[in-house]
Amino acid sequence: MKAMLAEAEPDDRDxxxxxxxGDRAAFARLVARHYDFIYRVAWRWCGRKADAEDIAQEVCVRLGKAIxxxxxxxxxxxxxxxxxxNAARDHGRKLSRESAKTQAYAVHALVDAATGPEPxxxxxxxxxxxxxxxxKQCEAVLLVYGEGLSHDAASDVMGCAEATVSWHIHEAKKRLKTLMSEARED
Structure with missing residues (x-):
């Protein structure tokens, strides 16, 4: 199999x-191939470059342990x-603990967004x-609109029914209309 890999660009299965x-070179190629994807998902989840980089690195470590x-x-x-x-969620919980906040990560992100630079x-x-x-609404929007997944594919990732993803998207749209109109009024 290794001789075959030297001749053609291997696919993910190979x-x-x-x-x-235990082939480290194959693992390195796999990580290099998917790193931008991992970073992009992490950034969309947290919105901060440094945190997205930390999450991406953590995913690479977890990938090595779980492959x-x-x-x-x-x-x-x-x-x-x-x-x-999962790494993004864990990172959010870690940030919440470190900052001694008792609220969920979404509220922590709200505080950061309110005090951070204007987009x-x-x-x-x-x-x-x-x-x-x-x-769950954030995940559904990230996967469907940020990553372009179908509701069916997003349901696989989220571990729920396709109808549940559709419901999360529906609720997110209603809530986003309110949030965006409030932001314009400020």
């Missing part, structure tokens, strides 16, 4: 098989979404508002 066997457990029953990117969102454009303002949504 790299995964080698990485599960042997990936059985290939689902798509690798679905599993990677789950790892990234430069409408997309930044919209993602700031998305980060103020309840966690």
């Amino acid at each position: 790299l995964l098989a080698l990485a599960r066997e 042997r457990g990936f059985r290939g029953e689902g798509r690798f990117t679905t599993w990677l979404y789950q790892l990234t969102l 430069e454009d409408a997309a930044d303002r919209l993602w700031e508002a998305v980060r103020q949504l309840p966690p």
Whole structure:
């Protein structure tokens, strides 16, 4: 199999098989191939470059520890979404503990957004508002609109029914209209 990899660019399945066997070069290629994806999801979740970098690094560490457990029953990117969102949630809890806040991460992000610099454009303002949504609504919007997943694919990542994702999106849209109109009034 290694001779085959030298001839052509391996796909994720080949790299995964080698990485599960302990091939560090294959693991490094897999991480390099998906790092931008991991960072992008992390940034959309938290909205801060330094935190997104920390989350992405944590995902890479977790990936190294968990790669042997990936059985290939689902798509690798679905599993990677789950790892990234779990790391983002853990990071949010860690930030909350460190800052001695008793409120949820979404409220912590609200405080940061209110005291931070003004966003430069409408997309930044919209993602700031998305980060103020309840966690499941935020995840659904991130996956469907930020990452372009179908409701069905997002339901796989979130571990819920497709109808539940649709409901979270519906509720998020209502809430975002309110948040965005309040922001324009300020």
